[in-house]
Amino acid sequence: MTEDQIADLASSGLLYLLGAILLILIVVKGVKIVPQSEKYVVERFGRLSAVLGPGINIIVPFIDHVAHRISILERQLPAMSQDAITADNVLVQVESSVFFRILHPEKTVYRIRDVDEAIATTVAGIVRSEIGRMELDEVQSNRSQLTDTIKQSLKEAVDDWGIEVTRAELLDVNLDEATRAAMLQQLNAERARRALVTEAEGKRRAVELQADGELYAAEQIAKARRIQADAEAYATGVVAQAIKDNGIEAAQYQVALKQVEALTALGTGDGKQTIVLPAAAIEAFSDAFGLLGGRKGP
Structure with missing residues (x-):
């Protein structure tokens, strides 16, 4: 092999080597693998060209370049x-x-x-x-x-x-400390106010309950009096009906009965066994006893 042939082979090998290096550079410069957590900002001649997302991306080698690698994580x-x-x-x-x-x-x-x-x-x-x-x-x-x-x-x-x-x-x-102290003082004052309000509410409630009790007692007394009055009215009505049915004799009988009851009451107390009555009273009582005797005879 001559020297010219050796020189040709050497030059050819050098060219192949240069081509391989150039190819590697093109791949390195033109292919970009972006991680999932990042985005790449690509510039071309100093201006924004593209934004590369996660994965494999291809750019123009030697013209485009990655200017910024930005994390998109929170x-x-x-x-x-x-x-x-x-x-x-x-x-x-x-x-x-x-x-x-x-x-x-x-x-x-x-x-x-x-x-x-x-x-x-x-x-x-x-x-x-x-x-x-x-x-x-x-x-x-x-x-x-x-x-x-x-x-x-x-x-x-x-x-x-x-x-x-x-x-x-x-x-x-x-x-700050001054504001905290003022707020604490205000809080204590508010607690004291609430305590006073609670105490006043308790007293007012006690007065209301006492008034309710007195009102209930008065209502019960009034109810009892009303029942008593109804009973008396009923008795009066019975007497009136008897007088209406039996005439004056029934009225005289009721009067005589009351006179006897009064005489009995006068004679039941201590020191009241001796009773001095006017003659007219004795005569009235005699009539009453006569009426009572006359009512019981039949």
């Missing part, structure tokens, strides 16, 4: 603490946390420089604004509603950045 910002003033001028310290993920990397990359810092600043502003519209009692009692409001406002604010806010939480609402 991430959490560190707990943030900021001061806010409520509508009733109470200074509170609010601790919050935000969970988010990137949905559109092309917006995130080209519209905002530091995503975490931007979200933290936005959350602080929204929290101060929302708490400034509420009084302290509302902040404490409506924390879930306040959280939903902050989350919705944050979603609208970061929508242009290609970010989805998955969760926003108010971890704690702290008060």
Whole structure:
């Protein structure tokens, strides 16, 4: 083999080697395998060309290049603490946390420089604004509603950045020592007021029950008197009916009966065995006994 042939073979082998290297470079530069948890932002001559999703992707080698590798996993910002003033001028310290993920990397990359810092600043502003519209009692009692409001406002604010806010939480609402002392004093005063109200309610209830008892007793007495009056009226009616049926003789008989009962009552007491009566009374009693004798004879 001549030297020219050797030189030709060497040049051919070199060409093959260069071709293989070039092919490998084309494959490496043109084929991109994107992990499931990421998206790639591809640029061409400094401009956005494409966003590569998970799997095998092909780009133009040496022209297109991957400029940004963006994680699409949900991430959490560190707990943030900021001061806010409520509508009733109470200074509170609010601790919050935000969970988010990137949905559109092309917006995130080209519209905002530091995503975490931007979200933290936005959350602080929204929290101060929302708490400034509420009084302290509302902040404490409506924390879930306040959280939903902050989350919705944050979603609208970061929508242009290609970010989805998955969760926003108010971890704690702290008060300064002076406010805590004032609230404790107010709580003690409220407890004392409730105790006084309870005691007053008890006394009022006792008076009502006593009045109800007296009213019930009066009703029972009135009922008994009404029954007695009905009985007397019935007796009177019986006497009247007897007088109507038997004439004056029945009336005289009733009068004589009453006179005898009165005489018997006068003679039953101690020291009352001797009774001095006028002659007219004795004559009346004689008539009464005569009537009674006449009624019993038959």
